[in-house]
Amino acid sequence: MLAGDVAWAAAKPETEYSLDGIAPVLAKYRVPAGTPEASGPWTRVYAHYWLQNLNASNGSVTITHRPGTVSGLGIDYRMMLEGGRRQYHEAMDLHFAWSGKLPIPKTWEMESSVMEDGKALDDLSAKSSGVLRDNTLVMKTVNGTHAYKAPGPATVNWQLFDVVSRLGGKRIEPLSFTLIDHGDKVKPEATLSYRKRVTVVIGEAEMPLQSYELKGRGILPTVFWTDERGLLLFVVSGLEAYCLKEIQ
Numbered sequence: 682m683l684a685g686d687v688a689w690a691a692a693k694p695e696t697e698y699s700l701d702g703i704a705p706v707l708a709k710y711r712v713p714a715g716t717p718e719a720s721g722p723w724t725r726v727y728a729h730y731w732l733q734n735l736n737a738s739n740g741s742v743t744i745t746h747r748p749g750t751v752s753g754l755g756i757d758y759r760m761m762l763e764g765g766r767r768q769y770h771e772a773m774d775l776h777f778a779w780s781g782k783l784p785i786p787k788t789w790e791m792e793s794s795v796m797e798d799g800k801a802l803d804d805l806s807a808k809s810s811g812v813l814r815d816n817t818l819v820m821k822t823v824n825g826t827h828a829y830k831a832p833g834p835a836t837v838n839w840q841l842f843d844v845v846s847r848l849g850g851k852r853i854e855p856l857s858f859t860l861i862d863h864g865d866k867v868k869p870e871a872t873l874s875y876r877k878r879v880t881v882v883i884g885e886a887e888m889p890l891q892s893y894e895l896k897g898r899g900i901l902p903t904v905f906w907t908d909e910r911g912l913l914l915f916v917v918s919g920l921e922a923y924c925l926k927e928i929q
Contacts, residue, residue: 700881700890700906700915703922705735707883715928717912719847720748724929725913727842729760730922740769742923744842751776751787756839768796773864775837782847783858784840785833788812791864811864818867829867835859841873841895841905842913849911850891851875860900871897876904890914 700707717723724745728738740760747753756773775789788811795805809822818831836844836858844856855874862868876892888908895903906915916923 699904700879700917702732702917703730703735703915703924706730706922706924707881710883710924712883712888712908712912712914713926713928717846717910717928718746719911722747724927725842725925726927726929727916727923728926730924732920732922738924738926739765741926742839744839746843751778752784753777754784754840754843758839762795766797767802770794770796771863773837773839775840775864777840780834782844782853782856783834783836784843785835786811786813786837786840786861789837789864809865811861813861818861820865830869831859831861831867832869833859835861835867837861837864842916844873845893845905845907846911846913848893848907850878850907850909853893860895860897862900866899868897868899871895871900 724743726741726743729740729742730738743757745755747755754775754777756771756775758771760769762769771791771793773789773791775786777784777786779785790810792808793806794801807823809820812819813831813835816831816833818829820827820829838860852875855872857870857872860868860871873893873895876894878889878891880887880889890906890908893905895905901918901920903916903918905913906917907913912925914925
């Protein structure tokens with residue numbers, strides 16, 4: 682979601698990250714039923730699309746929030762590869778605490794695999810864990826333990842789906858932090874800021890939306906779109922998009 686060919690992206694105009702890129706999806710889109718939660722327990726499922734092929738979703742990410750003094754976030758990310766012959770699966774169990782508007786990860790465990798004909802390919806599967814302490818990310822993998830500088834505050838990319846939904850569609854002062862992309866790539870100097878308000882035709886009705894934009898060194902610019910309640914409906918970058926399809 683939050684990585685890619687940054688040099689290519691930098692050459693694209695701002696409009697490339699508008700909702701025009703997913704117009705075929707919006708024409709058929711319906712906001713899922715359910716009451717959006719913020720601080721309570723909730724699950725949200727987002728369909729994934731490549732912008733060059735919007736005929737059908739090719740994956741999804743399911744985000745489950747568990748509230749507490751040290752809260753939890755469960756991530757289940759699935760992506761079809763090679764025309765559906767293979768499937769990529771990434772699972773993360775993340776523990777964090779809030780500091781202002783940002784959730785600060787404490788520890789997490791990750792597991793990724795590539796499935797083919799229902800079987801995991803051992804050479805493309807991995808397990809790892811992370812601990813963030815004193816502005817340092819300590820990662821444990823099959824190749825050993827490694828430490829990386831992560832100037833605080835820091836947030837894992839999937840946590841931004843939760844952050845944006847809590848902003849209430851309001852203008853904010855830019856939030857500066859280190860992005861930990863997919864739990865293992867440290868990208869300092871990230872900024873999340875308010876972008877603009879627009880009215881968009883979704884299906885046959887107009888809907889007012891607010892947007893926030895993520896930018897930073899080594900990050901493909903990404904725009905988050907919320908409805909008037911603050912619920913995050915769409916996430917669009919230069920290559921892909923996520924659209925909310927289910928609230929549990």
